[in-house]
Amino acid sequence: MLSEEQMQKHITTGCEDLDAILGGGIHCKEVTEVGGVPGIGKTQFGIQLAINVQIPVAYGGHGGKAVYIDTEGSFMVERAYQIAEGCVSDILDSFTDHNRDFSACQDKLQPNSFLANIFYFRVCSYTEQIAVINYLENFLTEQKDVKIIIIDSVTFHFRQDFDDLALRTRVLGGMSLKLMKLAKTHNLAVVLLNQVTTKFTEGSFQLTLALGDSWSHSCTNRVILYWNGNDRYAYIDKSPSLPSASAPFSVTGKGIRNATSHCKRVRMM
Known part of the structure; x- marks a missing residue:
């Protein structure tokens, strides 16, 4: 297990x-939850991962x-x-100096691909x-090249369509177990994008990720996106x-990238 873990490649986010x-x-093989306030870049993050997982193996990706x-x-x-155009551009910029033969991957290095x-x-x-x-179990058996599942967002319908919170907790628990099983069985990443809600703690309301404390145990990793002044x-x-x-x-025109001083939060009047 240790050897397999050390050999495992990761899916780059686009930000070093x-x-x-x-x-x-x-x-x-893990479930990662990514949450944050509206406009912070959750959907951009999800699309970026859907593109980056396709980087050819010859260029350090999963293909x-x-x-x-x-x-x-x-x-x-x-x-x-x-974002696909930005990914192709970065690959070409990074590997041109290494005299790589691009002809083998030329068809794959197209945004439409x-x-x-x-x-x-x-x-x-x-x-x-x-x-x-439930359908993904059979689907992934046929599509063996799938390396990531992204749900954007896992929260939306469960916040609106449920009056019975105990039933919601049970349904969510069953869903999370299936996602964990898919991640392990098919050696892929599961990324769940989540919304925020308010929670009354120590005499004040604070922002926290939606679906409650019991849901927080349903993922392996939890990443929270937030504003610090004008920076993400x-x-x-x-x-x-x-x-x-x-x-x-x-969040740039190319997608998720390293922080830059000119990418500031725009305040609406």
Whole structure:
């Protein structure tokens, strides 16, 4: 098990500082939850991972495919195309000096090829969400190249369609067990994007990730995205193998990248 873990490659986020605190990037065989306030870049993060997982093995990637489950209708194919262009541009810039033969990967290093390798599911209720996750067991047996499952967001329908919180907890628990099993069985990463809510603690209301304390045990790693002044930061809130740490990042035209001083938060009047 130790040998397998040491040989495991990670999925880069596109930001070197963020990869560093994550131990190299998003881990396969694990469930990672990424949460934060609206506008912080959660969907950008999810699309970036769906593109980065496809980086060819010859250039340090997985050469895999992605499953993207969209519960909010926030996935924008134009934005995915831009991020794919940025990924191709970075690969060409990074490896041109190494005299690599690009002809072998030329077909793969096209934005349309990246889009073709994202299996997109639009779900409009929690029953559809559960049905898709149940369907993935057979789907992943046929599509052996899938290396990441992204749910954006895991929260949306469960916050609106449930009056019985005890039933919601049981349903979510069953769903999380299936996702953990898929991650382990098929050697892939599961990334769950989550929303925030308010929690009354020590006499005041504080922002916390949605779905309650019981849900927080359903993921292996938990990353919280937040604003620090005008800058975006990612904080490792929970991990069995990584220390708590923060790293700045930016959302640029190319996608998630290292923090830059000119990428500031725009304040609306």
